[in-house]
Amino acid sequence: MSLNRVLVAGGSGFIGSHVVARLSAQGVRVVVPTRHRERARHLLPLPTVDVIETRPGSPSFWQALEGCDAVINLVGVLHSRWGDPYGPEFREAHVDLPARLANAAARSGVGRLIHVSALGAGASRETLPSMYLRSKADGEAAVRAGGVPFTILQPSVVFGPEDAFLNVFARLQRLLPVVPLAQANARLQPVFVGDVATAVVNCLRGTATLGHGFELAGPEVFTLRELVQLAGRWSGHPRPVIGLPFTLGQIQAGLMGALPRPLMSTDNFDSLRVDNIATGPISPALGITPTPLAAVAPAWLSRQGSRLAAQQARAHR
Ligand SMILES: NC(=O)c1ccc[n+]([C@@H]2O[C@H](COP(=O)([O-])OP(=O)(O)OC[C@H]3O[C@@H](n4cnc5c(N)ncnc54)[C@H](OP(=O)(O)O)[C@@H]3O)[C@@H](O)[C@H]2O)c1
Numbered sequence: 001m002s003l004n005r006v007l008v009a010g011g012s013g014f015i016g017s018h019v020v021a022r023l024s025a026q027g028v029r030v031v032v033p034t035r036h037r038e039r040a041r042h043l044l045p046l047p048t049v050d051v052i053e054t055r056p057g058s059p060s061f062w063q064a065l066e067g068c069d070a071v072i073n074l075v076g077v078l079h080s081r082w083g084d085p086y087g088p089e090f091r092e093a094h095v096d097l098p099a100r101l102a103n104a105a106a107r108s109g110v111g112r113l114i115h116v117s118a119l120g121a122g123a124s125r126e127t128l129p130s131m132y133l134r135s136k137a138d139g140e141a142a143v144r145a146g147g148v149p150f151t152i153l154q155p156s157v158v159f160g161p162e163d164a165f166l167n168v169f170a171r172l173q174r175l176l177p178v179v180p181l182a183q184a185n186a187r188l189q190p191v192f193v194g195d196v197a198t199a200v201v202n203c204l205r206g207t208a209t210l211g212h213g214f215e216l217a218g219p220e221v222f223t224l225r226e227l228v229q230l231a232g233r234w235s236g237h238p239r240p241v242i243g244l245p246f247t248l249g250q251i252q253a254g255l256m257g258a259l260p261r262p263l264m265s266t267d268n269f270d271s272l273r274v275d276n277i278a279t280g281p282i283s284p285a286l287g288i289t290p291t292p293l294a295a296v297a298p299a300w301l302s303r304q305g306s307r308l309a310a311q312q313a314r315a316h317r
Pocket of ligand 1: 009013014015016034075097116119155156158
């Protein structure tokens with residue numbers, strides 16, 4: 001389809017920034033709504049990108065949809081207060097916003113909605129182990145019911161130079177002599193952020209994915225323990241990783257979840273109770289060949305290791 005103007009909700013975030021840069025490089029005019037302009041400052045130099053400070057409660061958010069050929073939804077949160085079946089922050093970001101986006105897009109005659117959900121959210125809601133996944137499942141249902149031509153993508157955990165995943169594991173190993181790890185044997189199939197951005201743009205441009213949901217995962221399955229070990233090794237600070245027994249892991253997650261910017265919460269712990277791996281090969285309709293972790297992660301993790309070492313050396317001078 002011809003793409004003149006695309007709204008990228010969540011465009012200021014980790015995956016969104018890659019998608020926005022990709023579209024901008026193709027000459028597409030991109031509108032990025034953000035609640036805090038400062039969060040999107042890295043997008044301001046991009047020639048075809050308009051950053052607008054607004055929030056979904058405000059009319060200007062919805063006015064930004066006018067004249068858009070397509071909408072990409074990358075809004076997501078990792079933490080929420082408790083609720084049944086999910087807490088208010090998960091409801092707002094993962095269910096209410098996609099529902100309103102899909103309805104508003106349909107009303108405005110937007111041609112496509114690409115909705116980024118999460119691997120595992122396609123199962124029946126009652127069987128899902130966490131509030132995060134349950135809210136993602138209901139968000140998918142809202143998009144399917146919204147009346148706009150859609151594609152749903154379900155990535156496993158996403159890695160890339162700016163991720164809050166391998167980078168955090170690497171930083172922890174700089175600081176701690178050992179890593180006590182909850183759910184160490186959980187299995188994941190991490191996917192490269194560049195591949196996710198390519199898949200999003202391919203879905204937008206073609207029609208093969210219309211009306212379907214797709215799992216999006218990398219070429220290899222790792223346990224969480226293996227991923228922490230690789231992050232330590234590639235950043236130059238390998239530490240012993242000690243898998244915590246279930247109850248101790250749950251307590252650790254509960255304590256960490258009480259911190260202002262938690263690395264882990266009880267709900268994250270619950271998400272890891274089921275393996276986060278694709279049910280089959282990645283669909284050729286997405287037009288990607290998933291990048292192996294070892295092909296890209298050592299380069300940025302080793303740079304991060306050297307940068308942190310230099311900072312520490314300066315601090316101790
Ligand atoms: N990263 C992963 O490993 C991963 C794995 C599977 C699925 N996903 C999904 O992929 C999507 C993008 O993930 P990401 O890692 O790029 O996330 P991210 O870096 O945390 O960015 C999230 C974005 O959502 C926006 N946002 C959050 N809460 C909002 C709210 N209540 N109202 C409006 N905007 C809100 C933020 O915008 P402002 O703060 O600028 O307003 C930000 O741009 C999410 O749906 C996530 O669940 C991510």
